[in-house]
Amino acid sequence: MIRIEIRPGFYRDSVSLMQVSQRAGVGVSGALVAMATPLNVELAIQMGFVLPPTSPNDLIIAIDAPNEESLSHAFDVVEEVLDEQLRKSREQSSDSGFTPARTLGRTQGAGIALISVPGEFAFIDAVDALENDMNVMIFSDNVTVQDEILLKDIAIARDLLVMGPDCGTAIIGGVGLGFANVVSPGSVGIIAASGTGAQHLTTLLDHAGIGISHCIGLGGRDLSSAVAGRSAKQALALLDADEHTDLIVFVSKPAAPEVAESLQNVARAMKKKVIFGLLGPTGSDITETAEKVLDELGVTHRPWVNEVADAGSTGPTGGSLRGLFAGGTLCDEAMLIASKRTRVPIFSNIPLEKEWLIDPFGPATSHAFIDFGDDAMTVGRAHPMIDSKLRTERLAKEINDPSCGVILMDVVLGHGATSTPGEELSATISESSKPIFISLIGTTLDPQNFERQKAILAQAGAKVFLSNAYATHAALDALGVPR
């Protein structure tokens, strides 16, 4: 059987086309892939092909094969070799690249554009990447909610994923994107609408010997009423279909109730079990979520359990609690615990209640938490996980502030974070007569090395914890707040 295809105006040089003909000719009775020059038209006729009218600028693909299967196989081979040649020509003429879409157009595999340009411009690169069939992670914040919805709708229509905006962390197939820790591979898939929440969960599981398959970030706004979990639903479907994932964990800051409910409905219809760890007054903290995962997997090892006892008692100090955080979710988590236990206002620049708002640059008088990674604190300045200066200065002030009794901090390790976080804090910490409690978020394989950082901080006098929740409880214990 014979099939002939004419591609008007499709040019390829004769040597290349000869190679195509040769490769397509294996296993068929005749194959001609050539420009429709008079010579080639004559050749085609001799081979028994009956051609429609052509011009010398047209490409002829003519195949004679014993059956439909080998015929369509030969056409596939033609396509493959033509593409291969085009790819080769593009590689050899590789250009610098000014947009992610253009740069990745020349590579193979699952494409993802990691966009961290100023927020007002992030939409432009993101929409271009999506239109060029790339997934997108938007690290930038300050993208409008309308733009976020539009991007996610475009992504859904094209079966692509948008992580973010304001997505700090993802791990895809072992590759950390943004701020991510080096954790062992495993079969737990994580979906996180919170960057430091994801980092904390993955590191806790790693300390307990549990690895992860992927960690998909959503951005802090995906579970709002407006965005309605657009990316979350895609992420659930992706992990449900992923052969490396057996158990799915979903972590988030407080979500819009109807969105949380609809996600739980989606999860119920899935093949795989989903454990939800939604922070909030009625939800669970990240350590509790990690423990649920371990329960599900039948793992009893919980290396953080004895930390409070190991920290020893400092005896009740006077004054109030000051939290100085780099991670927003870790700050939220600590405030929720402190609020529950103290039953008094916890003041903050990212307060749990509107009335508890304070100026993060002014002095505090009672329990106060500052998130140094908040958008307003990072305008024209790197994130505190990269630049510790602002937080270290505040630490020195709190050490000398008589109203401050106990200090609680986080130190986050991993890709993207400063290479010397412990070194940068240790001198100031060592001057403190007040107890300083630190949750150290990281793993042994992180570039900063967890054990080394722990030793530096402990030597300076800080009490170092794997679990942010446990560190917060220990700090409250030190203040004499009843359990």
Next chain:
Amino acid sequence: MNKLLSESLATATAGVSLLHDALLNQGVSTQAVEWSPPLGGKDLHDVMADQRRSVANELALSKMLNSGAVLVDVKPASEALNLGRGEFLHAGPPIEWSRASGPMRGALIAAMLYEKMADSAEAAELILEKNGVALEPCHHRGAVGPMAGVVTPSMWMFELQDPSTGNKSWCSLNEGLGKVLRYGAYSPEVIERLDWMRDVLGPLLQVGVRAREEHIDVRAIISQMIQMGDEGHNRNRAGTLMFLRDLLPFMIEGGTSSDVARAARFVGGNDHFFLNLVMPACKLQTRAAENIPGSTIVTVMARNGTDFGIQTSGTGNEWFIGPAQTPHGLYLGNYTADDANPDIGDSAITETAGIGGFSMAAAPAIVRFIGGSVPDALATTRRMYEICEGENPTFGIPVLEFRGAPTGIDVTRVLRTGILPQINTGMAGKVAGTGQVGAGLVTPPMEAFTAAIAGLATRIV
């Protein structure tokens, strides 16, 4: 299903270099793009959000790629364009005498003398000053004109047609280099040459073209000349000779030997003769992509010696204007940069269609002529891919492994990358009557593109 989780990752980063470094530290192969803040503000944002854009641009590119250009006739502008006495066409966006540059004025004076509407340059100027002649851009009639691009009713025109759309386009016959009307010269030798072209060359070309059974496929010749060292704007040597090869036998059969000999000598001795066929072929290509709502692809780039104007597919025939820039390059004889007029001519239609400066990599032989080097030429073509919707496989560039010419300038990409289209051009003397002073490289003003994005933004539905 999305292959994000199942295939190995290919990443590209735009923005913070730290995040790029973090990937490199993991041993992941990644590309950091050369990102810079885009121009165009909210207009660009809104056009990027326009859901019609991506599909409209794909359509515009495919229409360009599927277009054709065959030479169907040669005839006077009075017949071809219905141009009446006292009506002149010119290059670029609309312009009046008072704002016209030296070479444009010189060409208009030459046109007055040639059409016997004035018997001296001074008399011609007096009539032109009083707007005694109706001026209109060539593009408004689907035609194109190199340099000043002045067309008068009795000039002979090539008539080309796009078989895919039926559209036609026209261009005058090329006069050669040096002291010629299109460069603003109007001395007696200029007029005498034009007279001969009207009386002998035009009719002879018509006889040859009409005698052929098949139309000459201009697009196919362009495809071949790109592989023979021409880029179709500043080098048309191979194209000119192939054209002569295809037409000469028919001219010999239809003309007297002395006329044919002079015509053959004239065409063969003018390396730019074929430019005037490349230009209307390019016009047919870009015209095929006109008027697609939402498309941000440029369909016209043209200069009148004062203004640089562009048109886009999504904005119809509206001109977006900025000041014409002065080219940089090499000068003939004792001329210097001070003698050069700002950019002029419709010949940037070649770049609009992906050849000329966009395909500089195809023409290493002329890079020195316009003041460059071979690596510059390769870099220029590679850079142009960044601002184009796609590639034209019909115009394969040999040194780039026959990669297709960068085609379909996208206004949004120009604004996002800050890369302006690269145009190869001749340079006219700024004083009327001078003629050509050199050749070089020029870009459009960015204002034309910021104006275009604003025009596109107002048409979002």
